[in-house]
Amino acid sequence: MTNLNRLSSGIPLLDKKLQGGYPEGEALLITGEPGTGKTIFGIQFLHSACLNGKKCVMLATEETPEKILVHAKILGFDLAPYIVNKQLSIMHLLEMRAADSGVSIGENHPLPINIDDLNNFSHLIADDIEIVVIDNMGTCSIGMELRTFRDKLETLLYLLSKQKRTSIIIMDDTAHEYTHRVAEYSTYGTIRLKVKENPYTGKMERFMYVPKMRGTRISLDLINYDISDEGIALLAFHGKKDKPNC
Ligand SMILES: Nc1ncnc2c1ncn2[C@@H]1O[C@H](COP(=O)(O)OP(=O)(O)OP(=O)(O)O)[C@@H](O)[C@H]1O
Ligand SMILES: [Mg+2]
Numbered sequence: 001m002t003n004l005n006r007l008s009s010g011i012p013l014l015d016k017k018l019q020g021g022y023p024e025g026e027a028l029l030i031t032g033e034p035g036t037g038k039t040i041f042g043i044q045f046l047h048s049a050c051l052n053g054k055k056c057v058m059l060a061t062e063e064t065p066e067k068i069l070v071h072a073k074i075l076g077f078d079l080a081p082y083i084v085n086k087q088l089s090i091m092h093l094l095e096m097r098a099a100d101s102g103v104s105i106g107e108n109h110p111l112p113i114n115i116d117d118l119n120n121f122s123h124l125i126a127d128d129i130e131i132v133v134i135d136n137m138g139t140c141s142i143g144m145e146l147r148t149f150r151d152k153l154e155t156l157l158y159l160l161s162k163q164k165r166t167s168i169i170i171m172d173d174t175a176h177e178y179t180h181r182v183a184e185y186s187t188y189g190t191i192r193l194k195v196k197e198n199p200y201t202g203k204m205e206r207f208m209y210v211p212k213m214r215g216t217r218i219s220l221d222l223i224n225y226d227i228s229d230e231g232i233a234l235l236a237f238h239g240k241k242d243k244p245n246c
Helices: 012-017 038-051 065-074 080-084 093-100 118-124 137-141 146-162 173-178
Strands: 027-032 056-060 088-092 131-135 166-172 189-197 204-213 223-228 231-234
Touching: 012 231, 027 038, 027 146, 027 173, 038 056, 038 065, 038 131, 038 166, 038 189, 038 231, 056 065, 056 118, 065 080, 065 088, 080 088, 088 093, 118 146, 137 146, 137 166, 137 173, 146 166, 166 173
Parallel strands: 027 166, 027 189, 056 088, 056 131, 131 166
Antiparallel strands: 189 204, 204 223, 223 231
16 A cells, blocks of 8 residues: 655644644644634644745634734744745734725735635645645634535635645534534644543543544544644543653
């Protein structure tokens, strides 16, 4: 059997659980409630990809690039040098939409296209980009017919995959439920982030669940994780930090 090429998620123990990392050239979905760490997932992947010399783009619908860079740096993932050397760009879709609608906010991104249209996302991404993080796709589904959303998402995912870009599509739980989780069918794999009570400790803790990862042997067990000053790290089930090489 030919093994899939993998790219590090930026979370060492998650890579181990995914037989080396995210499948290269494919699109993965990350879903979760507010504050579960979806954006940090994106940040850690981008940082790791930049370290490995990849050209990356983040399409941000909510947070500004400035805030994303600040939050990344606080967690020890300094993305600013990669912006400077043009390995990474962060596009703020809200700002671009304002520019598109004629509101003057500077000379960035004068766009002749409708950026709210998912079909146009691929036009925003330069040809040499290898890594794409979209945060948050849920924003783009608001007010859209389910069928239309699914068609547009499938077209976008088809284009990203044809262009061999490794993509992380982040989607908030509310939009994900509202769209009947259709995004899970179209993507290559899904990671769901949750906060729930750990029956062993009686405390609310963070868990991730990987219901699907094509071409990858996965465990369906809940994976306990935490967010600390060093970002997201997987924990042993009873809350102890796992040793990287065990
Ligand atoms: N240094 C830190 N130590 C502990 N937890 C932290 C730290 N920095 C961030 N966090 C946690 O990460 C959470 C934010 O993560 P993130 O922004 O990735 O969430 P999100 O799922 O993208 O949320 P949203 O749906 O609002 O976009 C915070 O609510 C906080 O609990
Ligand atoms: Mg977020």
